[in-house]
Amino acid sequence: MKRRHNHATLAALVLLSCLAAAPRSASMPAPPERSVHTHHAIAINGQTIPYTATAGTILLRGERHEPTASVFYVAYTKEGAAAERRPVTFCYNGGPGSSTIWLHMGSIGPKRVITPDAQAAPAAPFGLRDNPYSLLDKTDLVFVDAVGTGFSRLVGKGSGKAFWGVDEDVEAFGQFIERYVTRNSRWNSPKFLFGESYGTTRSANLVNYLQNRGMAFNGVVLVSTVLNFATLISQSGNDLPYIAFLPTQAAAAWYHNRLAQRPSDLASFVAEVRRFAGGDYADALIKGDSVSPSQQNAIVASLHRYTGLSESYIRESKLRIPPDRFEKELLRGSEQTVGRLDARFLGYDLDVMGDSPDYDPSDVAVSAAFVGAFNDYIRNALHYRSDEHYYPTHYDVVNRGWNWNRGERSRPTATNVADDLQEAMTKNPHLRVFSANGYYDFATPFYGTEYTLSHLSLPPALQSHITYGYYESGHMIYLHTPSLAKLKSDLSRFYDLASP
Template identity: 45%
Template sequence: MRNWLVILCVFLFAAPAFAEDAAKPDKAAAEIPDPSVFASNHSLKLRGETIKYQAVASETYLRDEKDKPTASVFSVSYVRDGLADPASRPVTFVFNGGPGSASLWLHMGAFGPKQVITPSDATGVGAPPYTIRDNQNSLLDVTDLVFIDPVGTGYSRPLGETEGKEFYGVNEDAESIAEFIRIWLTENGRWNSPKYLAGESYGTTRAAALTEKLQGGWNGIGLNGVILISAILDFQTGRFAPGNDTAHIAFFPSEAAIAWYHGKANAAKWNNDFDAFVADARAFATDTLAPALIRGSTLSAADEARIAQEMSDYLGLSAEWIQQANLRVDASRFRKELLRREGYTVGRFDGRYKGVDSEGTADVPENDPSGYGMDVAYVAAINDYLTRDLDVDFTRPYKVLTGEPGSQWNWSMNERGWPAYVNVTPWLGKGMRENPELRVLLASGWYDLATPFYGAEMALFKNGVVLDRVQFDYYDAGHMMYLAEEDGTKLSDDVRAFIAAGR
């Protein structure tokens, strides 16, 4: 009896405390404001047609199973006025890469309604002011556009007690963007619209992963097309490491193309025919270089010398240097060596660019002239555009490309966490086999030493991809082919035709 009295007293005295605790608001939730929305109406005269559209720069909150906000994803949506039937108007979700990059590059350079202008001849942009104009390469005539900044980029950020690393990973990132897309489709009534994904660089990795996250399972979202701009799908083709000869095979044709551009390849051997030269570079990489690298130290001295001389004709480097490198021409060392005697390095993102290092004896360049040659114009353009044209009044910085997401990225794709190169191409292949109308466009620059065109081809030539539904397009520029005006127009035309063909 005494025990029951003790329990009753404890309950009676504690009950007010329990009630008081229950009445207390969640501190983390109370500190999270409502998502911001900045809507405005605009018009764009695009290729002779006046297009009226609404621009919505906004935050979308992702939530956990208890409906608590975990992250804010910032996006800018462009929706054409007068939409009568959602089924007749495609919507394209656009993002860049990094991982850790905001979407400003494709937004302000390729497909958005405004465009920052860069020199087409691969010279630097210099100091401001920069020219920002109506973009005649925008896709608003054929599709609505949603530019997405993943968590940790742009204005997007984790919320409450959630940490950014919960969104930093191949699977984690794709799942968060898939959730954003589901929310956007619901809030905008666009579930029955044709849907496209457009990613650049790591954004192509994300796009391939999204085909699995969106289409897989019983709650799937069907896709009409995936646009891969400067693709990296199988990271074995893009990472130089001891014992990984795949990267040397994948990069060889791009290195050869850059040597041709700078007048270092033996062009006369191919009668100055660039297309024939590149075709032979691909064949040489797989039929001659690959078997030689596999042979390793068992390759005869005579064969090594012969192959080094053949490589010299393609790469413009001395056969002696190539032989000393054991036929393995790392892209960073190539960038330093190609124009060493002229006192220049060449760009990583775009091998057309030339830079000057403080001294000429190092193995690799100090920096990337194709990065610092244009990035300041894009940073100025996106901040000016968001704050002045779209009236976004955030005081926090717009994060263009920081090391935070990438340094914490979870690259594991398997449940056991076994170390392996990331390869999302099987997901893309699976999506194409299960969806007989899913098409893919691969857009590649010849002079790209970040995501080489042959590496993307190698990935797509296997992994169950349905090649009959893959469109291959190439450009006389690098990673961001739209830096060159003519190639930016070509990219726009290719993507526009790709989307129009799917209606």
């Protein structure tokens, strides 16, 4: 899950890449590693799967072998399975600055928080049920909290500067995975990475990092992808985001019945808008101020037809509607806004005349349910006792101090890890990638993902190793139960194909 960014601020963060990392922390005692094991069973597709849940910590160490961080994880492993035939998948959310509570408790873990579809969840008691869409029938699962989130903490002389950055973060996750694999005798197991949002940025970088250290992977699952941040940042001179977001804007307008002539089928409608976005619309934007009046009029009419926004608003916006303004403008007059993470959710703004929403209704709608259910589950079902605060997100600390620079590869451009994925797939021609995309996701638009993954310059044989899934949901695809069911089906096929 990701927080809303002011787009100018995000542009400064990513494009300039000049934030100083957080100050070095004071020396803190390094607690001993710990783990708690409990035994359970779950029925998935008519199969009863006995499994062990392990909630614990692993210490990360610096160059002098001194402890620098304690990383919290929850692992679910099928009992009695042969390690060399049983895949293991490492899962994480993004932010940067988010814990993995969302994937853990909402998507493929053995338990799932029950929330109403596209509505705010009520207060406690929260519903927590066995998850029939868990991937535990296909793979063991390890949910990992990034340093500074969840129960993961800096320890000893560890400092945020050593962990909170594009490459620093990958080195930390790489060390954790290597230690987990070694301690649990999983070197000969099929291996997968499963990331959401900025977690996909991490995965593209991480799979290349670990493969260059001798650990090959079978597959990478990208849920709500951002590898090239230039597809997101609405800034003067960069027209790519307007093209990337247009099909998502059209999908949101379709969902909320804002189209004068609403097609019956969403997928075919989105395909039509894709062709327009990458064709006539892109051509007009590239021409900039030299676009002819007749071409501009044609584009205005098409944008009105696809988005439901007024022709006058589109014209005054110079054919370019940033996502945050669209979220506010789509339902202008109703005093309602649509969600950023999921445009199906509706919010109410006090400033009805503003340009962008006051908050993201799809973010706040489910947060309390996930946090409350997790804190009860981890202590009372998994028996992991801790008085420490579990940080579902810690943006004010982790994100604020994030280092977007990439060492010698740093350039004054948007962060882009697509080259890392390209290198990983080229060096390991067996590696497969699955990209899961929500139609109503204004955080990571699916057309931007398609653009990035189709520009890896891979030979056709390797490009065919990238497959896609599309869902009538948002950034957190799994909040929509029918989409989660479809996601599980798609992932099952992917794992069968990628595993020996």
